[in-house]
Amino acid sequence: MKILYTNFHQGDGGGHTTYVMSLVRMLRQKSQITVAAPRSSRLLAEAEALPGVESIALEFKGRPLQQWNALRQLRALLRKERFDVIHVNGSADHRLCMLATAGMGAKRPFIVYTQHTDRTANSLGVRMRAKWGTNRVICVCGHTFRRMKQSVFRDEDLRVVHNGVDTDQYQPASREDVVRARAALLPAAMRNRFVIGSNAGTASYKNWMDMVSAVSLLPDHERGQVVILIAGKLPDDEQRQRVYELGMSDQVVFTGLLDDVGPFLATLDVGFVLSSRLETISFACREMMAAGKPVIVSKVGGLTENVTHGRNGWVVPPASVAGVLETVSTILHDRAILKWMGADARSTAMREFSLATFVGQTESVYMEGNGQPDARMRLTS
Structure with missing residues (x-):
């Protein structure tokens, strides 16, 4: 099978990059894989480093002339390589792929689109892509599936494939690894403290500031x-200023982007993902749980499909500093629960977050096309 993966994000790309590269690494042994992404993206850099994977620098966003040149480049690539499947992962690359495949008729690849976020899918642009540029939609959690059923996409084209994580790569750390990780990431005075952390990023909608605010309200001791x-x-200057105003500058450590989150996960006692919008299943949450960390999550998107309250983590209302404060206070007063809750988080990850299952189910979606799009999806010039 010949597969083209696309993504428009420049820079890190967050969960989109993790998603695509998880598939690429697993499928490159039995499929011909090409990745098209911006030159400045982490996705392209990681794809270029993998033997047997073709990488194409392509800007899916830009000025009209840049877009026209990108369209010509993509169209030439599609006609030359005759891919069986194009797997798109965002609105900009989806749109360009739709335009590039116009007029290909029976030679048109089977187009699979993954809905990564919680955004509304009913705009004019989405309607065009749903009608003329999509054969199947992968929903990364049950919440996304329910949202997409109310969108312009056809019910029969929707498939639920939960994101998977590598539970061999993300696993509980030894005591020695914890000590080394804390020495690498934390100042000496902080290494024996209780560490609450998140690798979900610093975007405002991730609401990590709710955790900072909640901890600032704890009694001094x-x-x-x-x-x-x-x-x-x-974080930007405004976010740092807010941390300072809360009197938390000496208790919040920012690591920056990490190539390897293993030491970061080893350092944690408890994880958190407190998003207020756009969240779906969260690779970060699943990585922390695979590493044996109970996680505090907000009741948003698909986060509660990972965590069972009181068993392997805690669920709090979205944008609720009071809810986070109550949870953190409870944990500090009964830290003994962390051992068995962490074990349950790891057990849940082993049972439900399988990378092999994720990749196998995604490949099954590709196979539905048998290399040929259905008649409804064929475009004519």
């Missing part, structure tokens, strides 16, 4: 026990 560790793009 409890607040001093806690360190908050945040991985992802470094």
Whole structure:
């Protein structure tokens, strides 16, 4: 099978990059894989480093002339390579692929689109892509599936494939690894404190500031026990100022973007993902749980499909500092629960977050096309 993966994100790309590369690494042994992404993207850099994977630098966003040139480049690539499947992962690359396949008729690849976010899917642009540029839609969680059923996409084209993580790569750390990780990531004075952290990023909608605000409200003797560790793009000046105003500058550590989150996960006692919108299943949440960390999540998107409250983590209302404060206070007063809750988080990951299942189910969606799109999806010039 010949597969083209596309994504429009420049820079890190977050969960989109993790998603595509998880598929590429597993399928490259038995399929011919090409990845098209912006030159500045982490996705392209990682694809270029994999033997047997073709990589194409392509800008899916830009000025009209740039877009026209990108369209010509993509159209030439499609006609030359005759891919069986194009797997698109965002609106910009989806749109360009729709235009590039116009007029290909029976030679048109089977187009699979993954809905990664919780955005409304009913705009004019989405309607065009649903009608003329999509054969199947992969929903990464049950919440997304329910949302997409109310959109312009056909019910019969929707498939639920939960994101998977590598449970061999993400697993509980030894005591020695924890000590080394804390020495690498935390100042000496913080290494024996209680560490609450998130590798979900620093975008405003991730609401990591709710955790900072909640910890700032703890009684002094409890607040001093806690360190908050945040991985992802470094915060902007406004966010840092807010941390300072809360009196938390000495208790919040920002690691920046990490090539390897293993030491970060080893450092944590508890994880959190407190998004207020756009969230679906969260690779970050699943990675933390695979590493044996119970996770505090907001009741948003598909996060509650990962965590069972009181068993392998805690569920709090969205944008609720009070809810986070109550949860953190409860944990600090009964840390003994973390051992068995962490074990349950790991067990849940082993049972439900399988990378092999994720890749196998995604491949099954590709196979539905048998290399030929249905008549409804063929475009004529």
